[in-house]
Amino acid sequence: ISLIMEIQDRGEFCFPQLLNISCRKLTIHWTKAMFLNIVFSIISVITVVLNLLVIISVSHFRQLHSPTNTILLSLAVSDFLVGLLLLPLEIYRNTSCWFLGEIVCAVYYFLGCYIPYTSIGNIVLISVDRYVAICHPLHYPTTITAVKAKLCVCLCWFWYGLYSVFYIRDQITQIIEPGNNVPCLGQCSIFFSYATGVVDLILTFVLPVTAIVVLYMKVFVVAVIQARSMRSHVTFVSVQHPVKVKAKKSELKAARTLGVLVFTYLLCFCPLYCYTFIDVNLTDTSNMYLLTGLFYFNSCLNPVIYTLFYPWFRKAVKVIITLQILNPDSCETNML
Template sequence: MEDQDGAELCFPQLLNVSCIKPKNSRPDVVLMHSVFFICALTVILNLLIIISVSHFRQLQTPTNLLILSLAVSDFLFGLMALLEVHRQTACWFLGDHVCSLYVYVTSIIFSSSIGNMILISVDRYVAICDPLHYPTRVTVMRVKIIVCICWMCSVVYNAFLLKDVLTQPDLFNSCYGQCVGGADSISQMIDAVLSSIAPITVIIILYMRVFVTAVSQARAMRSHVAAVTLQCSGTVMTKKSELKAARTLGVVVLVFLICYCPYFCFSFVEGFPAIFSVFLLYISPCLNPVIYALFYPWCRKALRLIFSLQILQPGSRETNML
């Protein structure tokens, strides 16, 4: 059924309160199809990373556990993005309660991704800038506890931020067939500082320190004079593997900032294409597993074992991956 202006309604039986079905231009449709493909690829690639780190015991190091946590958030992010494609291009037929739950879960996953990026930056900062105390300060058990705290903080923080949406699911919806999440202006300002400005600032500062220290240590490692001068070069200077991990995870963090910062900045600009902002936001989780595969030999070996189904063999958890 159509209204008097010829526009098709989401709920024809609710003539006065139904939303109008969105009309997507051809570029928007092509872009959203691309987003759908990227989301599906994000789910598959991050699932492979989750299986790799979870299955092989030798890969369960403190740094890799942070990568695992990030892969879990990216995996869930990809799943929710598939629903986001529907929300952006069609009427919302799942009801107000599912809408509020969707907004809440998406916010949790997004906040945990940012939290994981901060934890990765802190991990590399300690590993590069304080290598002597890294093995004692950053242990597997401590990382597990910190990761759990990160996810719990995200759950509690977003419950507080979105309390109005959770208690009144239809508060920000102007008609039936719409799914809009939001918060009051004060909460939005607080969220902008706590979930965007402050984390990005912390990440940039930490990795600037890591970069400066890593460059100086790399020069020292290439210097024969430094090798003779330092009596305990193996303990004073960071291992080459730590420097490589810092470089790899630095690329991951840089890609995240490149994809997230434009989304954050332009989301406050009226008229900025929502579909394009979604494309920017969801491309980063898809690229992370690709970066791991390019820089980490253990990742490529794990993928070969997964695709060849060798992980199904008894004792495969103890395979030498390094």
């Protein structure tokens, strides 16, 4: 009996031959784990496909090479990497012992900070772009240029890469340096102090959310005023200046799209950040797995929003799917 109990006890560890330093296997119920794995795998595939379509569309068609679409392209790249790298590794980390080694674990946590933080930065840039376009339309062509948009995108990626390195450098050093005391083998976990978690919460959530909400509220107020003005003068203006009416409608539609982006961002990001604030040492639980999956689900929703609200994206996807993109002059296709 004691031998059977010992064998069963060994079966609970990731490395049965190293009981003293081995982690125990995760205890998520297999039905719940299977359901979450299937759902997150589907989300991962959809995220990769949809964001790849956005990347191809904005990169290929010259008419879409605008400052706004440059930022959307950056957001699509970060969302694409979430679906391609982070979601599969998160599924593996939460349903199996970690057999990929400490270095891969450190790289995973670096990317797990870097890529989502960059997405947040891109959403802030989109909010700034829409704010200038709607609240200061006369200054938009000179304030937001293609060169400035590309520079801001590069600075966004550089800043969050630098921030991610400094944020988890002590934890990464503890993982990959030989001789350091790793809690146990077979698990990929990083633990932060409460103070570090609070500072990160302020820098990567509170401040960006505040900036996004303030900018959107200003955009919303101006958009409402413009909509009322358009309704009261639509007959006269449509006859005298049809191009202006079309331009204003386009800007108002962009404002609504920004509102949907902000709402989905808060819906997907808030639960994880609130849970992190309560339990800053991100323990491996089924709740944490579910909230992290919801956090990454935002990367799948962003291109869906483009599909629903941007006619140029639907047209571009049609050209790509029907393989018309292979034509020599397809990059000159009229998308607007």
